[in-house]
Amino acid sequence: MLSFAIHLEFVEMGMTLQEQIYELFLLEKQVRGLNRRLEVASYQHTQMQSKLTRLQTQHEELAAQLKQTQAHANALENDAKDVETRIDALREQMSSVTNNKEYSALLIEVNTLKLSKGKIEEEALVQMEQVDSLQSQLTELEAQVQEQKKLVGAAEGEVQARKEEVGAELADRSAKRDAAAEPIAPDTLHIFNRLCDQHDGEPLAPAVEDNAKRMEYSCGGCYMTIPLERVNTLFTQPDSLTTCPNCQRILYVDDVLREQMDARAAKNKG
Structure with missing residues (x-):
C-alpha cells in the first residue's frame, strides 16, 4: 500500500505555492464578491433603463399614430364642410331655376351630396372617437414614462451608493490580490x-x-x-x-x- 507520509509543517522560509494560491483564492473571492454587489445594482439599473426606453418608444409611436388620426379626422371635417358649401350653392341655384328638368337634376345632386356628407361625418366621428381613445392611452403611457424615470433615477442613485460603499474596499482588495499574484509563476x-x-x-x-x-x-x-x-x-x-x-x-x-x-x-x- 502507498505510504502516506503527511507533512503538516509549513515551510519556514516564505509561503509555499499552496499557501500562495490559497491566499490568492481568498482575495479573488473578496474581489468577485464586491464586484458582484456592483453588478447587481448595475444590472437593475440597466433593466430599469431598458424598460424606460421601451415605454418611450411606445409613447413616440402612439403620439405619431394620434397625430395621423387627428389629421385624418380634421381632413374629413373639412371635406364635410366643403360638401355643405356645395349643397348651399346648389340650393341657391335651385331657387332661381325655372326649368323642371334642370331643377330635378340639381335636386338629385343635392341629395347625393347629402348622402356623401353623411358618410363623411360618420367616418369623421369614428376617427374622433379613435383620437379620444389614443389620447387617453397616451396620457396613461406618459404617466408610466414619468414613473419609470423616477425608478431609473433611484437605480442610478443605488449604483452610485454601491460604488461609494465598496469602491475603496474594492480598490484595496484588488491591490492585495494583484500583490498576491506577483510571486506566482x-x-x-x-x-x-x-x-x-x-x-x-x-x-x-x-x-x-x-x-x-x-x-x-x-x-x-x-x-x-x-x-x-x-x-x-x-x-x-x-x-x-x-x-x-x-x-x-x-x-x-x-x-x-x-x-x-x-x-x-x-x-x-x-
Missing part, C-alpha cells in the same frame, strides 16, 4: 484564472476525508473520489499544484482535514 496564474472562469470564481476545493480507516477522500467541489496518490502529493509536495482529476479544481487542505490529521498523529504518538 505566469503558467500557474493562467491555470488559476482559467479555473476561476470555469467554476465561477471557485477554482479551489478542499480535500475531504470520507473514511479515515479506508483512506478514502473526495473533492469538496465536485464530491467525486480523489485517488490516494493525489492526496499524498497534496500533503508531501506543498510547492506544486494538486488538482482534482474530475473537475480539475486545485485541491487544498482546510482546517477540518488538518485537525483530523493532527488528532490522528497525536493519537499515534500516544
